[in-house]
Amino acid sequence: MSEIAGRLSWQLMSRIVQKKMSLPEPMTRNIVAQRDLETRMPDGTVLLADLYRPGSFSGSLPTLLVRSPYGRRGMLSLYARPFAERGYQVLLQSVRGTDGSGGEFEPLRHERADGLATIDWVIEQPWFDGNLVLGGPSYMGFAQWAVADKVPAQVKAILPTTTSSNVIDAFHRPEGMLAENLLNWTSLRFTSTVVSHLMSEVGFMRRLRRVLEEGPVVDSDSRMVGQAWPFFQEVVQHHSDDSYWTTVDVDHRETITKTAVPASIIAGWYDLFLPHTLRDYRALVDAGQQPRLTVGPWTHIDNGLRGAAIREGTQWALALARGEEVAEQDPVRVFVVGSDQWRSFTSWPPPEAITDRWYLHPEGALDRSPAAPSAPDRYRYDPADPTPSVGMSKLAAQKVGPRDNLELENRSDVLTFTSGPMAHDYEVIGDITAEIWLRSSRPSTDLFVRICDVDSDGRSINVCDGITVVETTEAEAAEPAKVIVHVWPTAHCFRAGHRLRIQISSGAHPVYARNPGSIGERLTGTTLHVADQEIFHDPEHESVVLLPTSPSRS
Structure with missing residues (x-):
């Protein structure tokens, strides 16, 4: 009885969530699930799957395959049901070592071999109509990239959503260790369900921050979940560009270039x-x-994002699976935050973009003209009281994305440079680079650059940001160095009367692991060194942020 009640509650939740997504009306609400279908891998390991399909439909339907480490019921049914109600049968499979599937869960390593074996199995099933689509966000999106270059002709489309062909990008990049993301995902691995993890997130974030402040990153998994996790330790030792990940079949950046199956890629600005x-x-x-690209105003866990994936899957991908003609359109659609409108382009970045140079000036000014001779601005970064992260793009459901930064900007370890009010709407769309002249008292430090939109009420809302590590020898440290920071791309309109603000600091803790000030000790060091920083902005050291805009909208 409790199982029936549970299914009914998730069905009701599915209807509520779909309404919030503004999805088109379904073909049916009568969905049945065939549980625990067994798929045997070449090494004998058995993986389990649930098959969702309309209960009153007698014809053949295309299949959507979703391979997940997060279970097959509950939250994941909220992803499967909308597709099954709109023209698919959905096979939701638990990857190796999760939710009843055999073997050991070794994140990312088996998704290529197991994914291809699963596709071969699907093709042989009597309920398969000859047309397969691969879908799912995050890890499930990676599972698509892992097989994309080798899929058979029966695969008509893939829908990689909020993901990467190398998921290590989310945890450890050359420019910094994303400690919060890695500990968050580690904790999820040791939590019974996605729901219970999300429900405990507020207390979890306080604990995570405390764990990272109590000791080095390298053993924070033990402090967080009570034991060391081999995957956590691998990620700590190897950043995403390390060739190690290619040798263990985790980095698919090269293999995806051989992908021939149509792809619709979905992303969020946050x-x-x-x-x-x-x-x-x-x-x-x-x-x-010729992939399609959709980028909206979404975080990693966002109903709007799921709605976009479902619409793309039940319109574009379903048409391909049925052999129907797909209406022509520009392949790139992005949501412009600020003006709150969708724009279409032939490619990304927009080919018509020009670059505006915004120069840092003394006394916190920001202007499109170069600065006159001036003394540098100074601040002190103390890793014992690290500059906190506010908003950010991270693996979390709360306190993520655009936030008011005024409290952060009142700290003594944060510099701000602000333009005058915009005379008219100013649109920035594309990739952003900052060139900042820095001198630090420490051989290792971080430089964090953030773009903010200051509205007429004085609220400073983060748009996008970037960070890089700066390491110098003793001889180099005597002179300022030009530091290049790749700020994350955006599509944002600064409305008339708003102001553009550039934030400069040396951290965003705990999203990025704090820099203790010594080379090679970010993840293992226990001694913390204060860094005295100088930011230069004079004719010999032009600190500038390069913003992409269009001639008609600047």
Whole structure:
């Protein structure tokens, strides 16, 4: 009886969520699920799956395959049901070592071999109509990239959503260790369900911050979940560009360039994978493919994002699976935050963009003209009281995305440079670079650059940001160094009367692990060193942020 009540409650939740997504009306609400279908892998391991399909439909339907480490019921049914109600049968499979599937869960390693074996199994099933689509966000999106270059002709489309062909991008990049994301996902691995993890997130975030302040990152998994986790330790030792990940079949940045199946890539401006999702899009384009790209005002966990994926899956991908003609449109659609409108382009970044140079000036000014001779601005970064992260693009459901930064900007370790009010709407769309002249008292430090939109009420809302590590020898430290920071891309309109603000600091803790000030000790060091920082802005050291805009909208 309790199982029936549970199913009914999730069905009701599905209807509520679909209404919030503004989805088109379904073909049916009568969905049945065939539980615990067994798929045997070549090594004998058995993986379990649930098959969702309309209960009153007698014809054949295309199949949507979703491979997940997060179970097959509850929250995941909220993803499967909308597709099953609109023209698919949905096979939701638990990856190796999760939710009853055999073997050991070794994150990312088995998704290529197991994914291809599962596709072969699907093709042989009597209920398969000859047409397969691969779908799912995050880890489930990675599972698509893992097989994309090797799928058979029966696969008509893939829908990689808020993901990367190398998921290590979410945890450890050359420019910094994303400690919060890694500990968050580690905790999820040791939590019974996604729901219970999300429900405990507020207390969890306080505990996570405390764990990272109590000791080095390298053993924070033990302090967080009571034991060391091999995957956590691998990620700590190898950043995303390390060739190690290619040898263990986790980095698929090269293999996706051989992808021939049509792909529709979906991303969010506040998603932790954003620049890497866009990198994957460019890789396909540069390889001669014609992928679609949708980027909306979404975080990693966002109903709007799921709605976009379902619409794309039940319109574009379903048409391909049925052999129907797909209406022509520009392949790139992005949501412009601020003006709150969708724009279409032939490619990303927009080919018509020009670059505006915004120069840092003394006394916190920001202008399109170079600065006159002036003394540098100074601040002190103390890793014992690290500059906190506010908003950010991260693996979380709360306190993520755009936030008011005024409290952060009142700290003594944060500099701000602000333009005058915009005379008219000013649109920034594309990739952003900052060139900042820095001198630090420490051989290792971080430089964090953030773009903010200051409205007429004085609220300073984060738009996008970027960070890089700066390491110098003793000889180099005597002179200021030009530091390049790749700020995350955006599509944002600064409305008339609003002001553009640039934030400069040396951290965003705990999203990025704090820099203790010594080379090679970010993840293991226990001694913390204060860094005295100088930011230069004079004719010999022009600190500037380069913003992409269009001639008609600048």
